[in-house]
Amino acid sequence: MKLQFYKYQGAGNDFILVDNRENTVNHHNPAFVARLCDRRFGVGGDGAMFLENEPGYDFKMVYYNADGQPSSMCGNGGRCIVAFAQYLNVIDTETNFLAVDGPHYAKIAASGDWVSLQMIDVEDINRDAEAYVLDTGSPHYVQLTTGLKEKDVYHEGYAIRNNATYAEKGINVNFVEAADNGGYFVRTFERGVEDETYACGTGVTAVALAMAKHNGQTGTISTPIKVLGGDLNIRFNNDGRHFTNIFLEGPAVKVFEGEITLD
Numbered sequence: 001m002k003l004q005f006y007k008y009q010g011a012g013n014d015f016i017l018v019d020n021r022e023n024t025v026n027h028h029n030p031a032f033v034a035r036l037c038d039r040r041f042g043v044g045g046d047g048a049m050f051l052e053n054e055p056g057y058d059f060k061m062v063y064y065n066a067d068g069q070p071s072s073m074c075g076n077g078g079r080c081i082v083a084f085a086q087y088l089n090v091i092d093t094e095t096n097f098l099a100v101d102g103p104h105y106a107k108i109a110a111s112g113d114w115v116s117l118q119m120i121d122v123e124d125i126n127r128d129a130e131a132y133v134l135d136t137g138s139p140h141y142v143q144l145t146t147g148l149k150e151k152d153v154y155h156e157g158y159a160i161r162n163n164a165t166y167a168e169k170g171i172n173v174n175f176v177e178a179a180d181n182g183g184y185f186v187r188t189f190e191r192g193v194e195d196e197t198y199a200c201g202t203g204v205t206a207v208a209l210a211m212a213k214h215n216g217q218t219g220t221i222s223t224p225i226k227v228l229g230g231d232l233n234i235r236f237n238n239d240g241r242h243f244t245n246i247f248l249e250g251p252a253v254k255v256f257e258g259e260i261t262l263d
């Protein structure tokens, strides 16, 4: 059997996308998805997504981490699947689709490669010593740091993700440093990839909210964030207790497409 796939990236967070509206691909197979995401034996990617039909919505996003396991929400993946849905003519420039954490609205800019994705509202931001811990669709640990460019993100992130508190369910670990433009520089160790990625959408969203809390900022806020793979922006409202109208914004680009033979 041949599988047509598409490769997208959003600020360097890269994904394999498959049009599964006809339900021809049985993706409930961790070894198969992990093999697709393998950078040496497969196509390569931080995750894989299947675009499927869903009554009442434009489409459904089915997301897997690179380890082949289904996971919680992927923000950059969400932006990429929206661009993919436009490429497939499933949507025009706006969409309402269903993901694992519920319904999402998104809008594609006229340029075609900049996607604004509405994220779930957030109420609870907890503390773990100096770090902030919150769920923006996926669980995140946010730690302010210095010297981030030189930081050993793999080993420090790995240690936090695997400590006694987080080992069982896992967590994504974000290190953050203030940047000159009033925004932040962020590097993330991602659960399910078990490595540093070039960007994490739910991660930078968690950082923007945690930093607003840290700085006591309320009102309508827009936070530019630099990651290894480019630039993202998060805008939201904070009334001091609830974070609402949260939008993750950034590039979503088709890199290549191809066909693989499945044995």
Ligand SMILES: N[C@@H](CCC[C@H](N)C(=O)O)C(=O)O
Pocket: 013, 046, 065, 071, 072, 073, 074, 075, 076, 077, 138, 139, 172, 190, 191, 192, 193, 199, 200, 201, 202, 203
């Ligand atoms: N890359 C993602 C996050 C994907 C899910 C994450 N690895 C997890 O399992 O929590 C993003 O852009 O949000």
